[in-house]
Amino acid sequence: MNLLFPTETFYPPGFLYKEDFITGEEEERLLQLVAKTERHPMIFHGYEAKRKVASYGYDWNFEKKILTKGEPIPQQYLFLIERVTNQLQLSREFIVQLLVTEYPVGSVINWHRDAPPFDLIAGISLLSDCTFKLRPYDKARQNRNSTVSLNVKRRSFYAMEGAARNEWEHSIAPVKEPRYSITLRTLKQ
Ligand SMILES: O=C(O)CCC(=O)C(=O)O
Secondary structure (H helix, E strand, O other): OOOOOOOOOOOOOOEEEEOOOOOHHHHHHHHHHHHOOOOEEEEEOOEEEEEEEEEEEEEEEOOOOEEEEOOOOOHHHHHHHHHHHHHHOOOHHHEEEEEEEEEOOOOOEEEEOOOOOEEEEEEEEEOOOEEEEEEEOOHHHOOOOOOEEEEEOOOOEEEEOHHHHHOEEEEEOOOOOOEEEEEEEEEOO
């Protein structure tokens, strides 16, 4: 279709997206770090998901609905945390969790809002792109046109706060190639 005026991608208020947030070399460094990290199957609302995770700092247990404090965030992730906090104009001490997620081919993350104790969520994508979807959390606001579907690229960064985090939910469609993500979170005050 040849549009006279290019259409701008709509992002829900509070959603930020930046491509090429890290270089190929930095991505490689992070993938090597992730490869050395022990990842365990994600249990989400009673089901073992296909994806695997490793959590540092605070962790939300979806089964027991409690926040626990685990291993500190390894120093090797500091450059990434600083890049994210500089981007968001936030002091780096506010980042209380770093979650590594491995998505084997075909794995998904179903519609959800983030865990209750966390506030801002930032995600860095590694190795492959994914289809990232957002839709209003309130069922009454959901309709045929209310789902926003984005091609979130490898090496990109997204952040969700405010309405995008609280009034919208998100999901990732089955990945066509292995994907990793690093998710950083702040705590609600
Ligand atoms: O992999 C991603 O980018 C999304 C992660 C996510 O939604 C979550 O951990 O709750």
